[in-house]
Amino acid sequence: MSNITLTVQPRGKPIRKLPKEVEISLNASTEELHTALSAASGCSIHRMRITKGSDRSLVPNSNGTTIDETGLRNSSVIHVKDLGPQIAWRTVFIIEYLGPLLIPALFLFPLRPLLYFNYDKPLPEPSHVQRLVCGLLTAHFLKREFETIFVHRFSNATMPAHNILKNSAHYWALAGFNIAYWVFRPNSTAATDSPNEALVYAGLALFSFSQLANLNAHLILRNLRRAGTTERGIPSGFGFNWVTCPNYFFEILAWLGVYLVSQCNWSVLFFILVGGLQMWSWAWKKEKRYRKEFGDKYKKKRTVLLPGLL
Missing domain, CATH: 3.10.20.90 (Phosphatidylinositol 3-kinase Catalytic Subunit; Chain A, domain 1)
Structure with missing residues (x-):
């Protein structure tokens, strides 16, 4: 039949x-x-x-x-x-990243007098390090928006529309409001005119390397799936022999670069810890899916996020 x-x-x-x-x-x-x-x-x-x-x-x-x-x-x-009601995943990511893309510059410049009204007037001009951190945050989320529009291919076309607030809260609140408010305060560790130059240069180097490595991992993942399909393949290439999700690993390294440039501001570290725990959970789920889907063809990873650790 x-x-x-x-x-x-x-x-x-x-x-x-x-x-x-x-x-x-x-x-x-x-x-x-x-x-x-x-x-x-x-x-x-x-x-x-x-x-x-x-x-x-x-x-x-x-x-x-x-x-x-x-x-x-x-x-x-x-x-x-x-x-x-559903909303396209591409739209979700664009909205998620729009907040932390715009908030740093708004907090550092036009909204500065309103946010820090309780400090002695006139407020000091933003320090070189604060401007640098603002530039790194802007560059990071511009890259995210670029990848969302031109690089990523999604296995699911849509998600429930009501989840947009929950998904956006992490980036708008923790990467946007949290980091921008505390790093750009007139008395923050980044407000100094005499920063630790070793931290600044090490952070810039780590950020630059990690952003390029993260983009490379995303391009590898993109090329595993033909446009318009949900097919999957076994990823290989730089970083994929170390951990299940090197894109997450390089993401964490990039944020550690921001942390160093900010002169080790606690708000950046807090964002890294919260985001790292979430990425570790996602990475384990992906590892389990690879093992189930590809069987003996897939070389199991002992660490899914940080080489030798998690």
Whole structure:
């Protein structure tokens, strides 16, 4: 039997016009199943989550997976859930990085008199180090925006729209408000006219190297996936033999460079620790996924984030 009929049941919020059955070929891709149900119900394909009724496992929206490969058979039950309003991942990242891209310059210049109103007047001009830190923050998030628009290829097209505030809070609050307010204070470690030059030059060197290495890792990851697909491959190249996610490793090194230039301001270190813990969690999940997806073809990593440590 080349064609089968699947029983369709809504899960959670009812979907208007969702058919009770759908006929499809065993050789059809799961992407075709998503497209057929989207066309019949009027629900965007990006809002639908389809799972098997037998074990609740996901039926992916994939051009490379057939209905037969999912284990679905004639009269099998599938559940269709409406995930609600969605927003494109690319848009999410643009919004996330926009805050910390603009906030440092705003805090250091036009908003400076308002933020530090309780200091003796006139306020001292921003120090050379404070201006330098502002430049590094701006350069970092300009690079992030560039990569979001021109480099990254996303495995999922969208995410629930209500998550945008939660996702943005980390960067706007910790990388934006937190670092800019404390580093640019008139009495911060970075406000000095006599900075430790060794810290400044070491930080600049570390920041520059790490940004280039991070970009290289992102380009390697980009080239593993053809445009418009969700396919994955085993990454290799500079850094990938050390840890699972060298892009995260170089990201941390770049922020350590900012920390040194800021004359070791605690707010930068706080951001590194919070972000590092989150990246360590993401890196372990990716390591587990690589092991499951590629089996013996994948060389297991003992450390996923920091070589020899985490």
